Amino acid sequence: MPPTSRVLEFTVNRTRRRYAGLPFRRLIDVLREDLRLTGTKEGCGEGECGSCTVLLDGAPVNSCLIPICQVQGRSVRTVESLGRPESLNALQQAFIDTGGAQCGICTPGMLMTATAWIEHGGSADRDAIRRCLAGNLCRCTGYQHIVDAVTKVARRGSRR
Amino acid sequence: MRGAAVSMTVLRPKDAREALRLFARRPDALPLAGGTDLMVAWNLGSLNNRVILDLSLLREWSRITRTENGLRLGALVTHAAAERHPLVQRHFGLLVQAAATVGGMQIQERGTIAGNIANASPAADTVPPLAVYDARVHVASAAGRRVVPILEIFAGPKQTTLGPGELIEAIDLPFLEKAPGRQMFRKVGTRAAQAISKIVAAGLLWTAKDGAVTHVRVALGSMAPTPRRLRQLESYLVGRKLAADTVREAAALLAADVAPIDDVRSTAAYRLATSQRLLEWFLTPAN
Numbered sequence: 508m509p510p511t512s513r514v515l516e517f518t519v520n521r522t523r524r525r526y527a528g529l530p531f532r533r534l535i536d537v538l539r540e541d542l543r544l545t546g547t548k549e550g551c552g553e554g555e556c557g558s559c560t561v562l563l564d565g566a567p568v569n570s571c572l573i574p575i576c577q578v579q580g581r582s583v584r585t586v587e588s589l590g591r592p593e594s595l596n597a598l599q600q601a602f603i604d605t606g607g608a609q610c611g612i613c614t615p616g617m618l619m620t621a622t623a624w625i626e627h628g629g630s631a632d633r634d635a636i637r638r639c640l641a642g643n644l645c646r647c648t649g650y651q652h653i654v655d656a657v658t659k660v661a662r663r664g665s666r667r
Numbered sequence: 668m669r670g671a672a673v674s675m676t677v678l679r680p681k682d683a684r685e686a687l688r689l690f691a692r693r694p695d696a697l698p699l700a701g702g703t704d705l706m707v708a709w710n711l712g713s714l715n716n717r718v719i720l721d722l723s724l725l726r727e728w729s730r731i732t733r734t735e736n737g738l739r740l741g742a743l744v745t746h747a748a749a750e751r752h753p754l755v756q757r758h759f760g761l762l763v764q765a766a767a768t769v770g771g772m773q774i775q776e777r778g779t780i781a782g783n784i785a786n787a788s789p790a791a792d793t794v795p796p797l798a799v800y801d802a803r804v805h806v807a808s809a810a811g812r813r814v815v816p817i818l819e820i821f822a823g824p825k826q827t828t829l830g831p832g833e834l835i836e837a838i839d840l841p842f843l844e845k846a847p848g849r850q851m852f853r854k855v856g857t858r859a860a861q862a863i864s865k866i867v868a869a870g871l872l873w874t875a876k877d878g879a880v881t882h883v884r885v886a887l888g889s890m891a892p893t894p895r896r897l898r899q900l901e902s903y904l905v906g907r908k909l910a911a912d913t914v915r916e917a918a919a920l921l922a923a924d925v926a927p928i929d930d931v932r933s934t935a936a937y938r939l940a941t942s943q944r945l946l947e948w949f950l951t952p953a954n
Contacts, residue, residue, distance in 0.1 A: 572702050642774060
């Protein structure tokens with residue numbers, strides 16, 4: 508039987524990490540418990556709600572559905588890679604300005620899915636933004652304010 | 668109970684040969700690709716103490732390539748990769764539409780088309796399109812390889828005809844000889860995004876200049892223990908013009924090829940009535 512623990516290497520928010528624990532722990536648990544990156548939230552644990560969304564090599568994924576062994580050699584970005592509390596990035600600021608952040612559980616996941624959208628040159632088309640965010644559930648805002656926030660930043664991006 | 672990582676054994680083959688060899692030795696292992704179904708079950712604690720065959724290092728299985736007369740999707744091709752691929756977009760539009768309705772982006776980025784097949788849900792959204800495109804599934808084991816028509820992979824809900832040690836290696840999609848005059852992908856669920864289908868339908872239709880049907884292929888999911896092609900409807904329609912009464916007759920033949928049930932998502936009566944209307948809509952020339 509091959510060894511069940513083997514050292515894994517990957518980057519999280521541009522920092523190289525070595526992981527020597529169990530290979531079938533979930534990415535979200537390694538982020539929160541080992542690396543103390545508690546910005547990423549677990550909602551449903553079934554891949555339905557998107558609140559645990561992080562970027563894996565730039566693509567939005569549910570960190571509750573990824574065993575850490577599959578992160579070997581790859582790059583992870585979490586909400587901590589965006590702005591700091593004292594200097595929020597444009598998307599975070601837009602969420603606050605439009606009322607897109609309320610209870611906050613879905614917010615880190617929303618921000619990461621929206622970050623992928625913005626960074627891949629996504630348009631300010633509201634329907635397209637809604638489709639992009641379809642895998643992120645919010646029980647507070649009714650989505651309008653979230654779509655407003657992403658639209659605002661996407662519009663700014665397209666003017667650059 | 669939650670999944671306990673300490674109870675799991677993970678096999679991580681580097682290439683297909685090694686994967687097939689390991690699977691032959693441990694046919695009880697659970698193949699893992701994108702994990703969008705397997706990890707849900709694991710999180711609920713129902714897969715503890717199992718052996719996992721992680722296929723994610725098999726780079727050679729993550730490609731979309733051209734064959735002599737079509738495209739080959741490696742078993743690790745994700746829904747998102749299929750959606751973005753220019754040749755898939757050009758030739759297999761219904762598959763692109765279906766892939767875009769599977770969960771949200773997060774699921775599409777991880778979940779594979781082959782996983783959607785191997786998981787064998789009667790509600791799998793990509794299967795009706797694969798069925799009307801006459802997809803062929805390449806199955807491999809340490810003992811050899813075989814090619815299986817897509818619908819023969821399914822034995823029942825969550826059950827396949829894959830034998831011990833067999834893995835899906837690729838899916839072949841033959842190009843259509845002629846562009847269809849009309850095509851349909853429709854999914855009926857409780858919500859536009861992220862819902863499991865109550866009904867999922869795909870159709871391709873070719874007609875002659877005089878309006879008579881020359882060729883038609885229709886497939887439905889969530890309407891029987893396995894996805895189905897509507898052979899009765901298909902053979903009835905060939906050679907006929909799509910007059911209103913012919914369309915009604917044809918749609919009524921649907922019952923011969925399906926066996927819908929009442930379940931958590933819908934009822935047999937709703938499924939039958941709604942899919943009949945979907946077919947009438949698809950077959951009516953004005954639409």
